[in-house]
Amino acid sequence: MEKINLGIVGLGFIGKIHLKNCLKIKSVKVTAVADVSKKALKFAQELGVKQLFTDYHKLLDQPNINAVVVSLPTHLHASCAIEAAEKGKHIFLEKPLARNPKEGEKIISAARKNDVKLMVGYPFRFHPNFENLKKKIESGALGEIQVAHAVNIGAGPFFHRAEKVIPRPVPEWWFNKELSGGGALLDLGSHMINLTRWYFGEIRNIKAYLGYRFNFDFEDHAICIANFKSGTTAIINVGWFSQKTAVGIELFGTMGHLQSTYKSPSKAITAVQLILGKTPKFFIPYLKEISHFIDTIKEDADPMPSGNDALNDLKVIAKAYRSQVSL
């Protein structure tokens, strides 16, 4: 099969990782990129991308592009993904699918109507530690999982950004709940809800306790208690309040307990790998998820996690917000 001509829309922090990864996939040709920042476009140009757009609509108009990776701010997910679907492009969309289930449903409907693939980026699903945990649960070695504790704590959007040593501001949309759709529960909670749903199936009910340490109108931390139809109860603990990252899941089963964590690789090692042109460990789950997306296009298979899967995450999160109690 010929190479998939790919367009990347949005070259923020994650968009740049996707770009670097896509350039390493043999069956992909990164044909075009779009971003409002000229500096970001220059970054792509230096990596060999020929078509550069400040307006993503123009990228979507390119007839030769088969698929797009969309890593835009959350409020632009629906409009961009729907337009991409209508123009016949397969879509890899960064999580969360959208700001709310209503927007998410519109994206799914557009993808279905136009018969294009829709995959949502949840890189932990492609991380070896979390993949192994899934195998362990399925093997029955832990018995039945009664309780799980899922953690995703870090600085969230408030991590200190710099571009060529110049400090960069936190993008404004993160401070606007209308644009972001929510706080830490939507941003980091969607990861852990998706992961626990992958492990334990659908959630019957959920209760959220939301914290506002930093005095905004969106939560900067959340503790959720989710009851799964399978009988497992998960405590989902997410937050943007820490300078140190902690991502992991601890399982307590009737026959055993197991913990799996995602450790942030050393910044120095990552930097050395990037300078030497190697793929840092941190990039690998992102590389695997995009490779999977490309494979589903080539093989006409269903991508995982699918749009519907991500829509269910949004429905759970919406339910959690409705149940909220302030911490």
Added chain:
Amino acid sequence: MALVKEAIKEAIKLIGYSFPKAEKIVIKPNMCYYWDYSTGQTTDPNFVAALIEILREEISPDIEISIIESDASAMKCKYAFKYLGYEKLAEEYNVNLINLSEVESEQVKVKVKDENFEFLLPKIIKNSDLRINVPKMKYMAFTKISCALKNIFGCNPYPKKFKYHRRLNETIVALNKIMPFELCILDGIIVYGSMTSKLGLVMASEDAVAMDAAAATIMGVNPKSVGHIVLAEREGLGSASFMTRGASLDYFKDKFPKRKLSDRAIEFGYKLVCALGLDKRLV
């Protein structure tokens, strides 16, 4: 907070400082980024609250107090005031929160090392009767340390502050020359060195140069190796020779979480990468 208030009072007493008659006071904490005070990188709003209580007790309950900060390359005051708890403090203590990037300023010329510089001087700083600098003490890649002198860099209303990084020492000294602060009170309760640590230090001085020299010594940095301290002394902003009263400087020097060799190696490596132009490979 009662303990912190007592410590601030004690530090002020130790330097023999008496508050002047004042109607308008500005306080400049360090709010460099969205880093909670508990990280040791920004001034604790409770520390500033304790200071406000002291000022109202010592000067007058009716003084007009403004907490000042300006937008920076990565930090916007409108969000930092909220995130760092200063909006809450302003409501609770009935003080003004001023974003210096949004208020009236005047162009001022200043000479440093016989070279002319021009900066914006916010009128609120110029027209205040008393200016109090409430810095943190920490390491900084471009200036080795950041303390009282560097904190005034944040009074420059121009938001894209990175443009000054090439002439940082001169800029810091120039800004301190056009905006002399009468009193410096260091919030060293929690500090950030190689890691965050409870140091429990409150230090007061009328001389920002002396305070920086003392802070550098505590941090294990020779003040004579810090460009802006040396330059500030040369330009007559104060003296790097200091004398301490109260708890021994060695006590805090032993306790301060000093930078490790590995931290310095990473910093050197990063500078080298930038110098070689390889930084564009870093996402």
